[in-house]
Amino acid sequence: MKAIFVLLLFVLAGAPVLAANASGAVHSPAGTRVANAEVDSAKMEKDLQRLPWKQFRSVVEAVPKLKAGIDAYGSAGWQFVQANYSNYGWKKNIDKLDEDQKKQLAELIRRAKGGK
Numbered sequence: 001m002k003a004i005f006v007l008l009l010f011v012l013a014g015a016p017v018l019a020a021n022a023s024g025a026v027h028s029p030a031g032t033r034v035a036n037a038e039v040d041s042a043k044m045e046k047d048l049q050r051l052p053w054k055q056f057r058s059v060v061e062a063v064p065k066l067k068a069g070i071d072a073y074g075s076a077g078w079q080f081v082q083a084n085y086s087n088y089g090w091k092k093n094i095d096k097l098d099e100d101q102k103k104q105l106a107e108l109i110r111r112a113k114g115g116k
Contacts, residue, residue: 045090047109055112063105
């Protein structure tokens with residue numbers, strides 16, 4: 001079955017200037033480390049996969065582009081997601097979100113992990 005979902009990418013934005021050190025790590029002017037997009041999306045993927053089903057579904061339904069990707073397949077789409085969300089490769093789909101959607105998703109995952 002083809003992959004049917006779109007999800008996640010967290011790119012720390014808002015830092016007006018970023019600089020890379022000799023090791024290639026990126027730092028914001030305030031000294032906060034910003035990992036590259038590959039690391040961030042992989043981390044978001046893992047965080048999303050570790051959520052309990054109800055929290056996972058709540059997070060996905062709150063991001064319209066992600067929800068639409070699953071809804072396009074009707075109830076079968078949601079059944080597939082429920083059966084496979086914890087091992088499905090979400091990273092590829094995360095990269096398709098725009099910056100605002102990525103920020104929204106990251107915040108929703110953070111809240112879900114914190115139990116808030």
